[in-house]
Amino acid sequence: MRPEDKPDGQKRSFVEEARRAQIIESAIGTLAELGYTGTSLARVAERVGISKGVISYHFAGKAELMEQIVERVYRDIAQFVLSRLEKEATATGALRETIRSVAEYMRDHRTQLLALGEVVTNLRTTPDGALRYGIAFNEPIYDAREALFRRGQQAGEFRPFDARVMSVTVQAALDDMFAYWVTHPGHDLEAHAEELADLFEHATRSEDPGATANR
Amino acid sequence: MRPEDKPDGQKRSFVEEARRAQIIESAIGTLAELGYTGTSLARVAERVGISKGVISYHFAGKAELMEQIVERVYRDIAQFVLSRLEKEATATGALRETIRSVAEYMRDHRTQLLALGEVVTNLRTTPDGALRYGIAFNEPIYDAREALFRRGQQAGEFRPFDARVMSVTVQAALDDMFAYWVTHPGHDLEAHAEELADLFEHATRSEDPGATANR
DNA sequence: TTGTCTTCTGGCCGCACGGCCAGAATCTAG
DNA sequence: CTAGATTCTGGCCGTGCGGCCAGAAGACAA
Incomplete structure (x- = not known):
């Protein structure tokens, strides 16, 4: 089961929370450098050094990441x-x-x-x-x-x-x-x-x- | 020869200038309604009721239209x-x-x-x-x-x-x-x-x- | 060691985009 | 009327996108 499907909010594991934070920070850096249009999931993943699918695994979609x-x-x-x-x-x-x-x-x-x-x-x-x-x-x-x-x-x-x-x-x-x-x-x-x-x-x-x- | 390749500026025919103005106004309306991301050449053309290629014919590209x-x-x-x-x-x-x-x-x-x-x-x-x-x-x-x-x-x-x-x-x-x-x-x-x-x-x-x- | 749950990889899918072009249609000058 | 120039159509192309998934890899408790 993918964790982003959980009802809402509580009990995320420490490891999972760390990954989410890492991805968020990468997205912030990418947004600041390349703007919204230049910020694709592929680029965010590349900056972290992970596969693109990891973002889909931890977030419901691009919109949730942005929010x-x-x-x-x-x-x-x-x-x-x-x-x-x-x-x-x-x-x-x-x-x-x-x-x-x-x-x-x-x-x-x-x-x-x-x-x-x-x-x-x-x-x-x-x-x-x-x-x-x-x-x-x-x-x-x-x-x-x-x-x-x-x-x-x-x-x-x-x-x-x-x-x-x-x-x-x-x-x-x-x-x-x-x-x-x-x-x-x-x-x-x-x-x-x-x-x-x-x-x-x-x-x-x-x-x-x-x-x-x-x- | 396509008119947008002209050195720069002068002697555009009246008809051509009218088309350009029409396309620009359509783009303005689309931008205001749907924002930059939502403004594709296809949508701009559709709003005028012309084929997408007409924009390419009158403008060097999307960037020139925006400028x-x-x-x-x-x-x-x-x-x-x-x-x-x-x-x-x-x-x-x-x-x-x-x-x-x-x-x-x-x-x-x-x-x-x-x-x-x-x-x-x-x-x-x-x-x-x-x-x-x-x-x-x-x-x-x-x-x-x-x-x-x-x-x-x-x-x-x-x-x-x-x-x-x-x-x-x-x-x-x-x-x-x-x-x-x-x-x-x-x-x-x-x-x-x-x-x-x-x-x-x-x-x-x-x-x-x-x-x-x-x- | 084994089995289960979590996390990740690599790649495929359909889509919308901007750019481009061959040929059709239209206009215009002679 | 005719020939050439202008303008337009409709569609094809390559690219990059977000989303998705089957299966590999890793973590961990029994």
Whole structure:
């Protein structure tokens, strides 16, 4: 019996889990180098040094492999950033720390994030051609950040603005900071992040400097 | 002799140009609906109601067809936005008008911009797997907007900030405004654009309100 | 050592793709 | 009307893909 046919989830052997991780990492590397179109099961297998059939043995198909990549990378970055935010009391500080921590994660996980981008913008599972993830994929991020902005507005730290638009824009700024850094290897990622933090501090802060308490 | 073998460019017959345009439009529609992977020459031909070979007759290959799409859409939007900017005297006004005009273009050219995005993020012509366009594609936009920001800074309208980061971020905000609108059909694009204009006005304006003249 | 369960190999299958071409159809100039 | 140029058809070709499987190889408990 092939293990990927199991109902869902529990009790995978250690060896099996190791193989799955190995294949996932190979797929991540291939995605980052050759893009989604260039990532065939044959190439992923070759990079590990195994036969192509092993992937079919451990994963239900190419789609499941891709989804595992998204799940793993997404969970990882979310955990990293959220753990950093716990220490921040003010909304202003949390916003700046969001940008800093994301930049730091990008610096140390370039390959994973490139792969994530490839899958999110290309994987289609339904026959109608709709993207499996797409932008809607960011919705949980938008929601969380929106809540942060509202808190800052109620505390008087932030001026009144559309929290949803601000959330979307922050995410866009972070995504393109990454994309720009990837294509400009000499670019100073840290400085870019600080510049972004300043940018959004100016964009969000209350017009009246004295109104720090709740009005 | 096949017309696509001509040295480059001039004297294409009217009929031929019409066919090329027809095929390009079909490709744009297909890209917008089914994405890059789903856009085969067969499907593009089917949508026009012609044989697949006609595309090979009028274009050197799939890559040339895709490049023609980019060239056409890119030139169109650039012309639209630049014509709007001519009327603006101040850097602040030009920034706001940039955002407004791009949003208006998006509203009226949804399909074209979807297709442009598909090609830019997927077309690879070199065997090493590098993207044909990628983010570097935005470089002329960055340069022009950077010049605008510097002018505003010298005029005292804008605070000191990194003009390159601000340029990249404005473009990111516009791109994601489009992406968000595409996935949320009920979203108010115009309101989003105004919100963005406010956002960047706060982000860029000089700290000292009195310093409107050159210092 | 033997038997069973897990894991892997190597290769085959059908499919969709982009490219290509021989010849048919259509248009146009003389 | 005729001859040549332009445009199109329909189908064939090689390639690479994801999926699949029969049987070999390895791990391990009895």
